[in-house]
Amino acid sequence: DGGITQSPKYLFRKEGQNVTLSCEQNLNHDAMYWYRQDPGQGLRLIYYSQIVNDFQKGDIAEGYSVSREKKESFPLTVTSAQKNPTAFYLCASSTTSQGAIYGYTFGSGTRLTVV
Amino acid sequence: SQQGEEDPQALSIQEGENATMNCSYKTSINNLQWYRQNSGRGLVHLILIRSNEREKHSGRLRVTLDTSKKSSSLLITASRAADTASYFCATGPTNAGGTSYGKLTFGQGTILTVHP
Numbered sequence: 001d002g003g004i005t006q007s008p009k010y011l012f013r014k015e016g017q018n019v020t021l022s023c024e025q026n027l028n029h030d031a032m033y034w035y036r037q038d039p040g041q042g043l044r045l046i047y048y049s050q051i052v053n054d055f056q057k058g059d060i061a062e063g064y065s066v067s068r069e070k071k072e073s074f075p076l077t078v079t080s081a082q083k084n085p086t087a088f089y090l091c092a093s094s095t096t097s098q099g100a101i102y103g104y105t106f107g108s109g110t111r112l113t114v115v
Numbered sequence: 116s117q118q119g120e121e122d123p124q125a126l127s128i129q130e131g132e133n134a135t136m137n138c139s140y141k142t143s144i145n146n147l148q149w150y151r152q153n154s155g156r157g158l159v160h161l162i163l164i165r166s167n168e169r170e171k172h173s174g175r176l177r178v179t180l181d182t183s184k185k186s187s188s189l190l191i192t193a194s195r196a197a198d199t200a201s202y203f204c205a206t207g208p209t210n211a212g213g214t215s216y217g218k219l220t221f222g223q224g225t226i227l228t229v230h231p
Contacts, residue, residue, distance in 0.1 A: 004157075006157075033218065033219075035221075040223075041223055042203060042221040042222050042223040042224055043158075043203070043221040045218050045219075045220070048218050056218075058218060088155075090157055090158065092157075092158075103148050103150070103160030103163055104148075104150075104158070104160060104219060105160070106150075106157035106158045106159070107157050108156055108157045109155070109156065109157050111155075
């Protein structure tokens with residue numbers, strides 16, 4: 001089945017540590033996105049990529065980094081510069097082809113906790 | 116900044132009743148989308164309505180869009196306990212074909228609880 005896989009489901013980070021969240025899709029989608037969700041809040045865009053080897057900052061990119069070396073993969077690194085990283089992280093993808101109106105496909109999320 | 120703002124923040128109803136959620140937005144849009152999120156899970160795309168459409172149906176879902184008031188509503192008819200979830204509206208840029216690519220901006224959501 002086609003879809004988006006995020007791993008791990010739960011992640012614990014120590015103070016000052018960098019961690020990387022994985023996001024893989026087999027939908028042949030061109031565009032991929034990372035959102036952060038805090039309790040009781042909506043989603044805020046961290047980074048997005050519409051094509052391989054290119055990505056753009058979202059609204060809250062500080063303290064995060066991404067790469068897009070393959071169409072299928074869009075990993076997110078939460079660096080030590082991110083002072084409040086505890087949150088639920090969601091990866092999504094979408095097609096950019098004409099006429100497609102299926103919206104975003106989301107992964108199941110990674111819950112990151114600072115310990 | 117949040118483009119969509121949902122109202123109410125929380126809604127509690129009995130099974131079989133209808134649930135109506137509203138979304139207001141600030142800038143011009145090409146389309147508006149509604150998503151559902153079960154607790155601790157990812158979002159699931161429910162329905163997309165384009166700026167030149169006024170109403171759209173999908174099963175028990177009915178979405179309306181009023182671009183003059185910059186608002187949309189999602190109606191779930193004959194609700195079921197399984198409809199319990201958070202519902203989000205989202206807006207964003209698209210290309211001329213109405214494709215939903217480009218960064219979406221989400222509202223803070225409406226938490227719907229349907230009691231059996």
